[in-house]
Amino acid sequence: MDTQRYYIREIEEKIGEAAAKTGRDPSEIRIVAASKTRSIETLKGLDALGGIAAYGENRVQEFLEKYDPALNWHFIGRLQTNKVKYLIGKVELIQSVDRASLAEEIERIAAKRGIIQQILVEINSGEEENKGGLALKDAYRFVKSLEAYPHLLLKGVMAVAPLDIERQKLASLFSGVRDFYERIREEVPSADTLSMGMSHDYITAIECGSNLVRIGRALFERLS
Numbered sequence: 163m164d165t166q167r168y169y170i171r172e173i174e175e176k177i178g179e180a181a182a183k184t185g186r187d188p189s190e191i192r193i194v195a196a197s198k199t200r201s202i203e204t205l206k207g208l209d210a211l212g213g214i215a216a217y218g219e220n221r222v223q224e225f226l227e228k229y230d231p232a233l234n235w236h237f238i239g240r241l242q243t244n245k246v247k248y249l250i251g252k253v254e255l256i257q258s259v260d261r262a263s264l265a266e267e268i269e270r271i272a273a274k275r276g277i278i279q280q281i282l283v284e285i286n287s288g289e290e291e292n293k294g295g296l297a298l299k300d301a302y303r304f305v306k307s308l309e310a311y312p313h314l315l316l317k318g319v320m321a322v323a324p325l326d327i328e329r330q331k332l333a334s335l336f337s338g339v340r341d342f343y344e345r346i347r348e349e350v351p352s353a354d355t356l357s358m359g360m361s362h363d364y365i366t367a368i369e370c371g372s373n374l375v376r377i378g379r380a381l382f383e384r385l386s
């Protein structure tokens with residue numbers, strides 16, 4: 163028996179309020195379910211309710227075990243170059259592109275398979291060690307370097323903020339990433355996605371301009 167209750171309608175309501183606060187249409191803001199550790203049955207149950215744009219996985223092995231082409235998939239975790247080959251053709255968007263060797267390998271595999279792979283450039287907004295993503299100061303040059311890769315389509319920017327920082331600091335980090343995204347948008351016509359915000363910080367992220375939130379726990383569990 164399916165006893166899972168999902169919290170998507172409540173999240174949509176909060177997204178609507180945050181969007182309204184910044185004068186935006188809530189329909190511009192997409193929800194990606196951060197689906198690590200959730201079974202494919204769970205994800206299908208959630209998908210049946212509507213409102214989820216994609217399922218974002220963190221680990222290639224786990225993704226391959228639950229992959230079902232009926233759902234739309236993103237990759238949102240740290241990606242080793244030698245695993246790129248398992249993703250191309252299966253995921254709509256790779257959100258976590260943060261270094262030249264990775265971009266090069268995505269280009270190589272996508273070219274070989276005749277695919278245009280959509281990507282986001284990941285920013286490490288808090289410049290935390292042991293976290294993926296580029297420092298903001300290095301990100302513009304990296305974006306320019308992507309012009310050499312005809313099988314990559316740059317859709318925008320993704321950022322994970324540090325946990326446990328005060329709201330004002332969080333808003334300042336998110337706004338810095340948004341300013342960078344706006345700068346990129348002036349030069350990259352395909353860029354339309356700013357992926358910021360998780361269960362604990364998606365409201366602030368939307369208030370700072372995010373149009374794609376990656377939500378895990380708040381979709382699947384009652385958070386206190």
Ligand SMILES: *Cc1c(COP(=O)(O)O)cnc(C)c1O
Nearest residue numbers: 196220238360361376377378379
């Ligand atoms: C797990 C994860 C999320 C979602 O985190 P929650 O706190 O469960 O909402 C978002 N983005 C990335 C990159 C993740 O790994």
